[in-house]
Amino acid sequence: MTLTEFFTAIVKISGLLFVVTSMLAMGLSLTLPMIIQPLKNARLVVLALLANFVLVPALAYLILLVIPLEQSLQIGLIVLATAAGAPFLPKLVQGAKGNIAFGVGLMVLLMIVTIIYLPLVLPLLLPGVSVNPWDIAKSLIVLMLVPLAIGLLIKSHSPEPAEHWQLLMSKLSSLFILVLLVVGLGLNISNILDLIGTGGILALLAFIIGSLLIGFVLGGRETGVRSVMGLGTAQRNVSAAIVVTAQNFTSGNTLAFVLVAAIVMLLILLPTAKRLGARAAASTAEPATPQAPSAK
Numbered sequence: 001m002t003l004t005e006f007f008t009a010i011v012k013i014s015g016l017l018f019v020v021t022s023m024l025a026m027g028l029s030l031t032l033p034m035i036i037q038p039l040k041n042a043r044l045v046v047l048a049l050l051a052n053f054v055l056v057p058a059l060a061y062l063i064l065l066v067i068p069l070e071q072s073l074q075i076g077l078i079v080l081a082t083a084a085g086a087p088f089l090p091k092l093v094q095g096a097k098g099n100i101a102f103g104v105g106l107m108v109l110l111m112i113v114t115i116i117y118l119p120l121v122l123p124l125l126l127p128g129v130s131v132n133p134w135d136i137a138k139s140l141i142v143l144m145l146v147p148l149a150i151g152l153l154i155k156s157h158s159p160e161p162a163e164h165w166q167l168l169m170s171k172l173s174s175l176f177i178l179v180l181l182v183v184g185l186g187l188n189i190s191n192i193l194d195l196i197g198t199g200g201i202l203a204l205l206a207f208i209i210g211s212l213l214i215g216f217v218l219g220g221r222e223t224g225v226r227s228v229m230g231l232g233t234a235q236r237n238v239s240a241a242i243v244v245t246a247q248n249f250t251s252g253n254t255l256a257f258v259l260v261a262a263i264v265m266l267l268i269l270l271p272t273a274k275r276l277g278a279r280a281a282a283s284t285a286e287p288a289t290p291q292a293p294s295a296k
Contacts, residue, residue, distance in 0.1 A: 004187070011184045018176035019087040019143045019239075021169045026090045026104050027151015028166035038102035039109060044225065047218040051233045052084040052110055053117055055218075057125075059210045067203045072252030073195075077203060078125055079244050079254070080261055082118050083237040085111030087144050088266070091173060092231045095273035097280040099224035104148070106232050111140055114237055122244065129248050136240045143239070177266075184263050191256045192263070200257060204264050208234050212272070223283070227276045235269055238262040 001009075039045055060081035064074055085107055093103030119131040151169075155162040195201050215233030219226030238258060245255045 007183050007187055011180060011187060014176045014179040014183070016143065018091075018173050018180055020147045021176060022087065022091050022173040023144050023147035024151045025166050025169035025173055026100070027148040027153075028155050028162045028169060030101055030104060030152065031155060032152055034101040035105040035108070037105075038099065038225075039105045044220075045109065048106055048109070048229060048232070049113065051214050051218050051229065053082075053113065053121075055214050056084070056211050056233060056236075057081040057121075059214065060207060063203050063206050063210070067199045067206070069199055069203055070253075072249065072254045073198060073200045073203070073257050075126060075249055075252075076241075076245065076254045076257035076261070077207060079122065079241045080207070080236045080238070080258065082122055082125070083114055083240040083244070084233075085109070085114045085140075085240075086232075086235040086237045087140075087239065088177075088235050088269075089228075089232050091177060092235060092269055092273040093228050094170075095270065096227040096231060096276035097224075098227035098231070098276070102225060103228045103232065106228060108145070108148070110232065111144065111237065114240055115140065118240060118244065129244075131244055131248070135247065136243050139239060139243065140237075181263070181266055181270075184259075185267075188256075188260050188263055191253075191260050194253075195257065195260060200260070201264070204261055205268075208265055208268050211236075212269075223280060227273075227280075231269060231273060231276075235265055236261070238265070 057078070060077050064077065069077070087107070089107045090100065090103050093100055115133055115137045118136065119133040122131055123129050151162075151166075154165070192201065195204075212230050212234035215230035216226055218233075219229030238261065241258045241261075242255070245258050249255065
């Protein structure tokens with residue numbers, strides 16, 4: 001095994017462990033009614049679906065009209081635009097101090113819709129592409145829904161042990177995402193540099209920031225919900241995008257573009273979430289205006 005292969009294995013393992021531990025942590029801290037309750041807001045659900053499955057793909061096409069990219073990079077951007085429901089969303093929401101229950105509910109909703117939407121829409125956008133929905137669904141179900149369900153089950157039957165395990169899983173997920181980010185950045189630095197001259201990085205930045213703004217605008221005035229919508233719209237489902245590109249686009253730079261996108265998204269959205277969290281903490285910590293003592 002070469003050094004590159006070793007670090008690639010580290011990235012894959014840390015990515016898998018991050019998803020599993022973060023889903024367990026979310027399940028151990030929530031109940032099923034807490035997740036379902038925010039999704040009863042029909043207006044919010046419609047806006048979330050509109051943002052992720054209509055406006056973001058439209059944004060990708062607009063970017064491609066403005067920034068000329070070679071075909072394999074165009075394909076990568078379109079695949080990312082049609083894949084929503086990222087497993088990183090709950091961690092971002094936690095950092096932003098947003099509505100975690102809504103974050104998990106939105107992630108599950110977008111993930112399920114992606115499994116149905118992507119195989120139907122992608123062949124229309126990219127003629128000649130065949131997508132097996134089960135190949136996308138099985139990895140998302142095993143890595144995301146099953147750990148989430150296990151966490152919810154433990155929480156409902158053993159609340160006190162669940163609190164202990166939730167803290168442990170949360171710490172482990174933070175460790176794994178740090179390893180993923182550092183090692184993944186090191187492995188993909190050459191790909192990132194290669195994309196600079198192609199316009200790929202510029203297109204990615206415009207795509208991520210534009211998607212973030214779409215989510216913020218449609219998220220309304222409530223801070224906790226707006227941060228979830230913004231981060232949830234900008235963080236695309238890279239797991240599903242990798243499955244599609246690995247199956248259909250083995251030649252060219254499509255897969256490398258998607259991998260670079262995963263790193264760039266984290267580099268932008270993790271600090272953004274932290275900044276949003278600091279603002280939320282500051283707003284809740286503001287002391288009440290002292291009243292003047294009454295005259296006697």
